[in-house]
Amino acid sequence: MSNRAFCFDLSGTITKEEIIPMLGKELGIYEEIQMLTEATSNGEIPPLNSFSLRFNLIKELDLNKSQKIISKIDLNSKILDFIKLNSQNCFIITSALDIWLEELKNKIPCKFFSSTAKLKGGKINSIDNILNKAESINQIKKNFDEIIAIGGDMGDVEMFQVADRSIAFLKIHKPVQSLVEESDFVTFSEEGLCNILNTLS
Secondary structure: OOOEEEEEOOOOOOEOOOHHHHHHHHOOOHHHHHHHHHHHHOOOOOHHHHHHHHHHHHOOOOHHHHHHHHHOOOEOHHHHHHHHHOHHHEEEEEEEEHHHOOOHHHOOOOEEEEEEEEEEOOEEEEEEEOOOHHHHHHHHHOOOOEEEEEEOOHHHHHHHHHOOEEEEEOOOOOOOHHHHHOOOEEEOOHHHHHHHHHHHO
């Protein structure tokens, strides 16, 4: 492994399903959340605005229940195997809230950069900070010669713009022109992504 860092989006990249719509399903508002998620992925709603809108719809969900739902979401096993083999060089860059991900972190052995929130009475009271993916990439850059970013929707454009190389992983996301234009590689399968990752590593 060379001195390269591999920076992965989480929702729809490591996970086989988008995280926030799965939380919405528990509250019976899956369709509403999914529409906002798709609009964000397609570039119709700015990612920061979308996250705030979706958070307000699901903030009443009990934290323990949120953690359990997320921990049970299926992961792309071949990508997970790559991370396990290269854990010191891999990072998760996600706008999902850190306290949602406590159980999931036990399955993915690398450092996470995520949004943060404040709790009150076992529920999320407010968002403390929404992650800026570009700032996270720039922080990781201090310790690596090259940054490779991997993601699939509009929310990943900002990290693609500051990474040295980028891979658009479109297994579940529809192609977004601005993301594809920033990409050095485009793949529609987990096998294709892992072939690129192994070549670059």
